[in-house]
Amino acid sequence: MVEPFAGGRVTEVLRGPARPNSTGSDGRHDLGRSPRPRREAHGSETGSRESITIRCAVEYDGTEYCGFQRQPAQRTVAGELEAAIAGLLGEPIALTSAGRTDTGVHACGQVVSFTTARIAFPWDRFALALHTRLPRDIRVRDVALVDAAFSARFSALRRRYVYAVLARPLPSALLARYAWHLYRPLDLAAMRAAALPLLGEHDFRSFCGTLPENGNTVRSIESLTIEPQGELLIVRVAANAFLHRMVRTIVGLLAECAMGRRDPGSVAAILSARDRAAAGVTAPAQGLYFAGVAYPDGYDSYVEPPICRG
Known part of the structure; x- marks a missing residue:
């Protein structure tokens, strides 16, 4: 049974690659009590490093934002989220979103995903910690560790x-x-x-x-x-x-x-x-x-x- 946390729910999802045209099972466990998640190795010129993929459900009041998508010199939802997550994890973050809402449009079920090398981060407290860095009109309500193949945009049905x-x-x-x-x-x-x-x-x-x-x-x-x-x-x-x-x-x-x-x-x-x-x-x-x-x-x-x- 998924255990709720104040400020957001955290689960672990360990599964095969998402297939947009098929259905599959969803194995979920409380992240704080589950076995160590599978790590994905990503090669680079300086060698390989391990990373994990995180999925978040996000809600926001879009009134004060120039839409979701990051834009230079504009206040956007993605810009606020990326800055807050990067500051919390101590590394640059690039979000993938399920949709790009326009200026003034709200969300209660937006989904974003990102990869991070912070495997040992206490993810059961991620939403709580992130909310101390986010403006009051943006909140993360659900957090999950997912397979490396997951994309908030391209995996959506x-x-x-x-x-x-x-x-x-x-x-x-x-x-x-x-x-x-x-x-x-x-x-x-x-x-x-x-x-x-x-x-x-x-x-x-x-x-x-x-x-x-x-x-x-x-x-x-x-x-x-x-x-x-x-x-x-x-x-x-x-x-x-x-x-x-x-x-x-x-x-x-x-x-x-x-x-x-x-x-x-x-x-x-x-x-x-x-x-x-x-x-x-x-x-x-x-x-x-x-x-x-x-x-x-x-x-x-x-x-x-x-x-x-x-």
Whole structure:
């Protein structure tokens, strides 16, 4: 049984290489009580040295950051994490992330991985120690030692996002950073009808901001739901991967259909257009949460955002 630690949970995962298109078992033990983990030797010009790979689940309030990805002269989530981890471990750290969130986007289930030579570090206290170096709006909630082949990005099978819409006449001071306020009445049935053609594998070029480096805009949406929760509408979407601003563009289109500005029957044509202008508005960043990532070993970092918890 996994033993919780204040400020983060630590487990050890010893397994074979991650296979993005297959499933596998997940052997977990409390890191403080497990046998010594397998060490991976990495050759270099000065000889070989041993290192281990660490996986972390991370949550953050993205309001004050210029996105997740490290950028020169900009305050980013990755920049803060790398600086804090490097200072704690006493060596440079390069993070791999499951996704790159934009300015103002939040996360409750982001996953990062990194390698380190600090094999003997007391990893059961890593999250606690790291939190003394991180700003209050970034926290590590889960830490695990994983196989050397693991990559937070390339090993991922599924990513899930949640988007919160505050649907009422007047805005909220307390939710202004965490939901998109829409004062017009919303037609939930029209919103759901517009979502149906987006399910499955499609070319989502019409829903892409900046094109990916390889130019491939085909993605597969596994689920897309819209559920009322009091004055909120909660959009949940899961896919194998997402394009730049894809979820926010989808939510923007669904909102336009819900307000009667677009016909839900036009969505199939918007997909076929392969033109970003066809999809219309982009929903604002503050309502979006990177909620979780699933991997072949059974690990899933998904957590409902606090705004969805009642």
